[in-house]
Amino acid sequence: xxxxxxxxxxxxxxxxxxxxxxxxxxxxxxxxxxxxxxxxxxxxxxxxxxxxxxxxxxxxxxxxxxxxxxxxxxxxxxxxxxxxxxxxxxxxxxxxxxxxxxxxxxxxxxxxxxxxxxxxxxxxxxxxxxxxxxxxxxxxxxxxxxxxxxxxxxxxxxxxxxxxxxxxxxxxxxxxxxxxxxxxxxxxxxxxxxxxxxxxxxxxxxxxxxxxxxxxxxxxxxxxxx
Amino acid sequence: xxxxxxxxxxxxxxxxxxxxxxxxxxxxxxxxxxxxxxxxxxxxxxxxxxxxxxxxxxxxxxxxxxxxxxxxxxxxxxxxxxxxxxxxxxxxxxxxxxxxxxxxxxxxxxxxxxxxxxxxxxxxxxxxxxxxxxxxxxxxxxxxxxxxxxxxxxxxxxxxxxxxxxxxxxxxxxxxxxxxxxxxxxxxxxxxxxxxxxxxxxxxxxxxxxxxxxxxxxxxxxxxxxxxxxxxxxxxxxxxxxxxxxxxxxxxxxxxxxxxxxxxxxxxxxxxxxxxxxxxxxxxxxxxxxxxxxxxxxxxxxxxxxxxxxxxxxxxxxxxxxxxxxxxxxxxxxxxxxxxxxxxxxxxxxxxxxxxxxxxxxxxxxxxxxxxxxxxxxxxxxxxxxxxxxxxxxxxxxxxxxxxxxxxxx
Numbered sequence: 001x002x003x004x005x006x007x008x009x010x011x012x013x014x015x016x017x018x019x020x021x022x023x024x025x026x027x028x029x030x031x032x033x034x035x036x037x038x039x040x041x042x043x044x045x046x047x048x049x050x051x052x053x054x055x056x057x058x059x060x061x062x063x064x065x066x067x068x069x070x071x072x073x074x075x076x077x078x079x080x081x082x083x084x085x086x087x088x089x090x091x092x093x094x095x096x097x098x099x100x101x102x103x104x105x106x107x108x109x110x111x112x113x114x115x116x117x118x119x120x121x122x123x124x125x126x127x128x129x130x131x132x133x134x135x136x137x138x139x140x141x142x143x144x145x146x147x148x149x150x151x152x153x154x155x156x157x158x159x160x161x162x163x164x165x166x167x168x169x170x171x172x173x174x175x176x177x178x179x180x181x182x183x184x185x186x187x188x189x190x191x192x193x194x195x196x197x198x199x200x201x202x203x204x205x206x207x208x209x210x211x212x213x214x215x216x217x218x219x220x221x222x223x224x225x226x
Numbered sequence: 227x228x229x230x231x232x233x234x235x236x237x238x239x240x241x242x243x244x245x246x247x248x249x250x251x252x253x254x255x256x257x258x259x260x261x262x263x264x265x266x267x268x269x270x271x272x273x274x275x276x277x278x279x280x281x282x283x284x285x286x287x288x289x290x291x292x293x294x295x296x297x298x299x300x301x302x303x304x305x306x307x308x309x310x311x312x313x314x315x316x317x318x319x320x321x322x323x324x325x326x327x328x329x330x331x332x333x334x335x336x337x338x339x340x341x342x343x344x345x346x347x348x349x350x351x352x353x354x355x356x357x358x359x360x361x362x363x364x365x366x367x368x369x370x371x372x373x374x375x376x377x378x379x380x381x382x383x384x385x386x387x388x389x390x391x392x393x394x395x396x397x398x399x400x401x402x403x404x405x406x407x408x409x410x411x412x413x414x415x416x417x418x419x420x421x422x423x424x425x426x427x428x429x430x431x432x433x434x435x436x437x438x439x440x441x442x443x444x445x446x447x448x449x450x451x452x453x454x455x456x457x458x459x460x461x462x463x464x465x466x467x468x469x470x471x472x473x474x475x476x477x478x479x480x481x482x483x484x485x486x487x488x489x490x491x492x493x494x495x496x497x498x499x500x501x502x503x504x505x506x507x508x509x510x511x512x513x514x515x516x517x518x519x520x521x522x523x524x525x526x527x528x529x530x531x532x533x534x535x536x537x538x539x540x541x542x543x544x545x546x547x548x549x550x551x552x553x554x555x556x557x558x559x560x561x562x563x564x565x566x567x568x569x570x571x572x573x574x575x576x577x578x579x580x581x582x583x584x585x586x587x588x589x590x591x592x593x594x595x596x597x598x599x600x601x602x603x604x605x606x607x608x609x610x611x612x613x614x615x616x617x618x619x620x621x622x623x624x625x626x627x628x629x630x631x632x633x634x635x636x
Contacts (some may be wrong), residue, residue, distance in 0.1 A: 013390050013462045019397035022453065026401065026445065057386060084389025104324045107393035108401050 005121045006030040006048065010040045010066065011055040011082075016106075020053065029112060037061030041069060042081075050121060051076060056083035056090050064090065067098030072149055076128070076154050078120045080143045080193060127151045127158060130185065134160060146222075156215050157208075163222030171224045178207075180217070186210060231349050237278070238348070240264045240567055241271045241285040241297065242313065247265040251284065254341040255348070255622060268292035272300060280308065281352050284334075287321070288313040295328045302329040307358070309351045331355075364431035365604065367453075370481055373531050374602040375594070377479060379538065383504030387471050391464035405454065408446035415441055422558045474500040478530045488632050489529060491562055492555055498533035499536040499553075510549030510568070517556045522629040528605045535598045536566050536625050542589075543570025560631045567624040573617040581615065 007029045009020045014116060017033040022215060024031045034040040036058050052070060056063035067079045081094045084106035094100055101120055104113060131151045138147045150159040162177070164171060187209060198207050206220045238255055242248035243266045255262050263278065265271040268289050274284075283301060287294035297541040298310050312325040315336040323334040331351045338344060367617030406622060415437060422434035441447060497511065540551050552567045573581060580586045582603040606613045610630055616621040 001327070013394075015394045015464060016390060016459065019394040019401075019457075022401055042329045057504075057508065079543070084386040084393065086567075107396050110397070152503075163528060 004028070004030065005050040006032065008032045008040060008043065008047075008049040008052045009054075010034045010035065010037065010052065010063070011034060012058045013055070017097070021064070023110075023114075024117075025096070027117075028118075028133070037069075040066060044070070044074065051078040051080065051117065053080050053082055056081055056094055062090075062093075064094040064098045066098060068206050071099050074125065078123070078124050080104065080116070082108070096178075105133030107146060123156070123215065130211065130215070132157060134158075134181065136182050137177070141177050141180060143177060157218055159218050159220065161220045168223045168225055172219060174224055183216075184211075185209070187211060200217065228446075231345075231520065233260045233345075233349070236260045236282070236352060238262050238278045239271060239274060239283045239285075241266075241268060241283065241289065242295070243267060243286060243289055243631070244336075247286075247313070250339070251344060254344050258345060260348075266290075268297040268300075271297060275301070275305065282348060283308060283310045284313060284348070286311060286324050286336075287312055287316070295324070296326045298330055299428075307355060309355050310603040311347055313350055313395045314503050326454065329390055352367060366484075369528065369531070369601055369605065371525070372535075372595075372597045373478070374535050375597070376531065376538065380501055380534070384471060384501065386435075386476060387504050388468055391467045395464040395468075396463045398461045401449070402454060402550075402574075405446040407448050408444070408506070409450065411572045412441060412444060412447055443458075444523065455628050458480070471500050471607070474530075477526055477568075478534065485526065486523050486525055489524040489526055490521055491519050491564055491629070494526060494529045495533055495553065495555065495564065498530050498537060501530075502534055502541065504536045505538060507552065510551050513550065519555055519557055521632045522562050522609070523634070524609050525633045526631065528608070532602045532605050532627070533564075533566075535602050538565045540566055540568035540570065540600065540623070540625075543572070544569050545571055553605070560633070561628045562631060564627045565624055568623060568626075572621055572623055573615070574619055574621040578615065578617065615628050 007024055009019050009024075009031065010062045011020075012035055014035070015033070021031045021033055032043060032049065034043055038060060040052070040054075052067070054067055055219055058066075063081055063083070067081065068078045070077055070079060075210075079098055080099045080102050080130075081098060081100050082104045083090070083094075091103060094103060102116060104116065128151070130151050134147070134149050144174070146163050148161045150161070162174070199207065200206075204220050206218055208216055211217050230307045233629045238257075238260055240248060240251055240262055240624070242251065242264070247267075248264060252262050253281075253350045259268050263274060264284060265274055268285070271283075271285070278429075283297075289297070294312055294314075298312065301308050301310055309331040312330040312333040313336060314325065314333055322333050331354065332342065332347050341345075343458055347569060380572070386614065405531055419437050419441070422430040422437075425431070430619055478501060489624060495514075506604050537551070541549075550569050552565075554563075555562050577586075582599050583596075584600040586594040586600075587594055589596075605631075606627060612628045614626040614628075615623065616626070
């Protein structure tokens with residue numbers, strides 16, 4: 001597997017950064033290291049990274065603060081917090097503020113750690129490619145302005161919203177769009193099972209489809225006329 | 227029988243050469259169920275004291291041979307706080323003062339026919355001793371309780387300071403393990419390369435050359451060459467850090483009561499700093515100006531407790547960025563000094579006179595019992611030391627501790 005993803009490691013302990021660099025470069029990743037949140041944010045201005053590993057307890061900016069900023073600026077970057085600080089409150093802050101994919105406590109089991117990174121990046125790749133497919137289909141259907149895709153890497157559900165408050169589409173248009181989309185995603189067989197996955201909440205009808213690898217696609221449908 | 231007082235199990239040593247007085251005292255005491263041991267002179271009292279334990283000694287002042295005062299001195303010198311009541315026929319203020327001066331807890335005047343006065347005196351003296359002992363025990367428990375409270379505060383920081391080095395000790399060793407496994411293959415590879423070269427055949431030599439080039443690119447080999455020693459140094463360093471912090475913790479958490487020994491205050495300072503480091507390192511810079519110090523006599527755990535308390539307080543006082551704590555040690559005039567200064571919010575003048583009061587705190591409810599400095603003061607006093615505080619609101623606070631040098635060793 002071509003592991004050409006890039007990982008940014010943020011920790012105030014130099015020896016940990018060195019160890020991570022050795023370990024991850026050995027696995028084929030491209031590795032960046034920063035001693036704190038401030039330097040990491042500067043690096044993110046001009047470097048693209050796929051995944052961030054951050055410590056919680058650091059001088060200046062804390063890990064959860066840093067990851068919160070990253071989530072706002074670049075929600076597509078996978079965020080993992082590691083910490084040797086066994087304090088419940090900071091864990092809660094990390095999960096809630098930083099909205100992280102996972103939390104690892106130091107020291108970790110190396111096998112599990114590497115497996116986690118592979119899983120996180122594989123999922124990110126899947127989500128990114130699905131997002132791209134949807135955007136391509138939207139271009140074809142000339143619905144680019146009307147469809148928004150929300151694909152955060154820390155959840156396993158992509159939200160596709162079709163249309164705004166005022167838009168009303170013809171039912172056929174929507175059906176053709178969905179058919180094309182499912183074709184592109186290779187989900188033809190799943191269409192028969194959609195009926196069970198339709199829900200109405202707050203006046204919005206949504207369809208949730210499991211597209212494999214633990215990822216779900218939730219499509220919010222607009223108002224439709226016959 | 228007088229109600230409210232319980233004389234059961236009390237044991238009295240009565241040293242009285244006057245038979246009448248002795249008989250009277252003995253009968254009153256026996257009447258309350260008190261055990262009495264009687265002696266006519268101080269010399270045999272000294273022998274009896276070696277064999278039996280007593281709650282109180284009643285002794286006449288004028289005895290044949292060794293007198294009552296000498297007996298009191300003997301008791302103070304050998305039996306600690308064993309209470310003594312002096313019985314004296316000289317009804318003067320002077321002799322009463324003498325009694326107390328020489329270490330008696332109370333006195334009774336002869337001739338005595340008031341049995342209630344006798345019992346009341348015995349009771350009060352024994353009860354006072356019991357309360358003093360209980361007080362000492364409670365104080366010791368309080369010191370330990372306060373220490374556990376500090377330990378609670380430090381626990382998560384200490385865990386972090388252990389977990390961090392553990393991760394790179396493990397990480398580096400796991401990488402090196404892979405490299406060592408790879409090394410066996412590399413070794414075999416080298417042997418077959420050598421065999422090919424020794425054969426002299428062009429095809430084999432060519433193969434050897436190719437293999438050698440490949441080997442040079444081997445990631446494990448390169449790591450062993452370029453990085454392995456560094457990785458091992460880092461791992462060893464990490465393990466030392468863990469050892470140091472566990473050592474500090476063990477010393478601090480030991481429920482040791484009173485053992486005093488020669489102590490190097492610089493060493494205790496380093497141990498205490500190791501424990502509180504995680505609490506301080508994100509808030510402030512710590513500067514040390516330590517001079518070589520003679521030893522002082524002290525209990526290491528208690529001294530650590532004092533230093534940890536003051537350091538934690540200093541850290542908590544710092545609310546702004548660019549916090550700084552400066553620690554100095556030096557000695558002069560047979561005393562060893564430690565000063566700890568912070569540039570935190572300082573102590574208001576009206577609080578200053580209360581900071582060593584038990585349960586006094588300016589922190590929010592729930593964060594600390596307010597016993598820290600009370601215990602610090604108590605421990606410093608037990609060490610025959612002194613503690614002084616200088617502070618300015620908005621500027622900072624300095625604690626100055628002084629302990630007497632250990633002069634018992636050459």
